[in-house]
Amino acid sequence: MALKLYVDRMSQPSRAILLLCKVSGIEFEEVKIQITKSEHKSSEFAEINPMKQVPAIVHGDFKLFESHAILIYLASAFPGVADHWYPADVRKRAKVHSVLDWHHSNLRRGSAGYVLNSTIILAFGQPINPKLAAETEKILSASLAAIESFWLQDDAPFLLGNSQPSIADLALACEVMQIEVVDEKDRERILGPHKRILKWIEDLKNATEPHFDELHSIMLPVREKLKELKVQAATKL
Amino acid sequence: MALKLYVDRMSQPSRAILLLCKVSGIEFEEVKIQITKSEHKSSEFAEINPMKQVPAIVHGDFKLFESHAILIYLASAFPGVADHWYPADVRKRAKVHSVLDWHHSNLRRGSAGYVLNSTIILAFGQPINPKLAAETEKILSASLAAIESFWLQDDAPFLLGNSQPSIADLALACEVMQIEVVDEKDRERILGPHKRILKWIEDLKNATEPHFDELHSIMLPVREKLKELKVQAATKL
Numbered sequence: 098m099a100l101k102l103y104v105d106r107m108s109q110p111s112r113a114i115l116l117l118c119k120v121s122g123i124e125f126e127e128v129k130i131q132i133t134k135s136e137h138k139s140s141e142f143a144e145i146n147p148m149k150q151v152p153a154i155v156h157g158d159f160k161l162f163e164s165h166a167i168l169i170y171l172a173s174a175f176p177g178v179a180d181h182w183y184p185a186d187v188r189k190r191a192k193v194h195s196v197l198d199w200h201h202s203n204l205r206r207g208s209a210g211y212v213l214n215s216t217i218i219l220a221f222g223q224p225i226n227p228k229l230a231a232e233t234e235k236i237l238s239a240s241l242a243a244i245e246s247f248w249l250q251d252d253a254p255f256l257l258g259n260s261q262p263s264i265a266d267l268a269l270a271c272e273v274m275q276i277e278v279v280d281e282k283d284r285e286r287i288l289g290p291h292k293r294i295l296k297w298i299e300d301l302k303n304a305t306e307p308h309f310d311e312l313h314s315i316m317l318p319v320r321e322k323l324k325e326l327k328v329q330a331a332t333k334l
Numbered sequence: 335m336a337l338k339l340y341v342d343r344m345s346q347p348s349r350a351i352l353l354l355c356k357v358s359g360i361e362f363e364e365v366k367i368q369i370t371k372s373e374h375k376s377s378e379f380a381e382i383n384p385m386k387q388v389p390a391i392v393h394g395d396f397k398l399f400e401s402h403a404i405l406i407y408l409a410s411a412f413p414g415v416a417d418h419w420y421p422a423d424v425r426k427r428a429k430v431h432s433v434l435d436w437h438h439s440n441l442r443r444g445s446a447g448y449v450l451n452s453t454i455i456l457a458f459g460q461p462i463n464p465k466l467a468a469e470t471e472k473i474l475s476a477s478l479a480a481i482e483s484f485w486l487q488d489d490a491p492f493l494l495g496n497s498q499p500s501i502a503d504l505a506l507a508c509e510v511m512q513i514e515v516v517d518e519k520d521r522e523r524i525l526g527p528h529k530r531i532l533k534w535i536e537d538l539k540n541a542t543e544p545h546f547d548e549l550h551s552i553m554l555p556v557r558e559k560l561k562e563l564k565v566q567a568a569t570k571l
Contacts, residue, residue: 169428195398
């Protein structure tokens, strides 16, 4: 049964589901939907996801959107996915759900909001929004602090005190990696104080090599492109 | 094994987990944590949920927070919960996850933000915030429209075209019911155009009677109390 992933590698939840497929050897077709070209807003794509967002999947005649739901579905429907990604044990699984749900209103909201309003909005031809960037940076920094003080524990490499990563590590780490596209000094201000998070990302890279690095190879050229747009926007003022 | 629910009936996700327990005959102890008295911010409660939010549960020696994760855990750990609340079928389950994930950034964000900034903020001794109320009302109205046009289907009473409700119906309907505490004219402006949603709430009430009405009996006295606070706040200006 064919699996199609409708994704944009610049979308952090898209990278999370690509990463799970790659590390688990799930065969799929990658259908690229470019957000900056508004391809997700087309009427054709609305047939795949009426909410007009990536990622979305089609597996045979089954359509699904929302990245956490997709991660859980892939881990449940494909027998080749190792248990640690989405444990069968009810309590371990509940903890994975807990961190994924927490993510929505905390790290996701802060990071996506900050990266958009400080930087990526330029790629949509709109000016940066310093007020919204400052507001969402607060949520982002509080979320990073909560990951360090609660979700990560000193003696274990992955979230929830686990020795092997779960789908929650994929979702949250791909979100943190989105910060790679902002200016170096901003990235350093935000991520610099969080050594434990940088160590966690490094551990996840090692556990998923070479796929994590391969999927994030897009970040550096995008950062350079966004820098150019920032210079152009400043010149226009 | 004892189950304790740490809840405030004024919290919509608290009501959702209370409702699942009541309709499924799960025995529990209700530990009331009053948000307006900041009881969720105490150091004792931080031992239950370090994120200092309700609801949270303790089941034997197992602690859990985030209401969707709790709903899934209860439906999975207690054999008396009927399958339709959280279907074992992987694809049906995936659709329940999809609507719950969508909820976080849409209905939940719009409704909780609107109700807080237009009304409930008075109970915390702060003035209403018309700008934030207007912004979140837009998200709320767009979410209600999406529920009507996509998540509900004409020929089935419950979300996802189901003939029986799932935990997603509980989570989203308890959220919509939070709008009961705002002024009648505001409630009518927001909910009035959405007859299909009002029908869905009515169907869920009938499917869960008498528990849905019993749990929401708190809304009317709270609305009256908030009206008084609004008059007092206006007099002070």
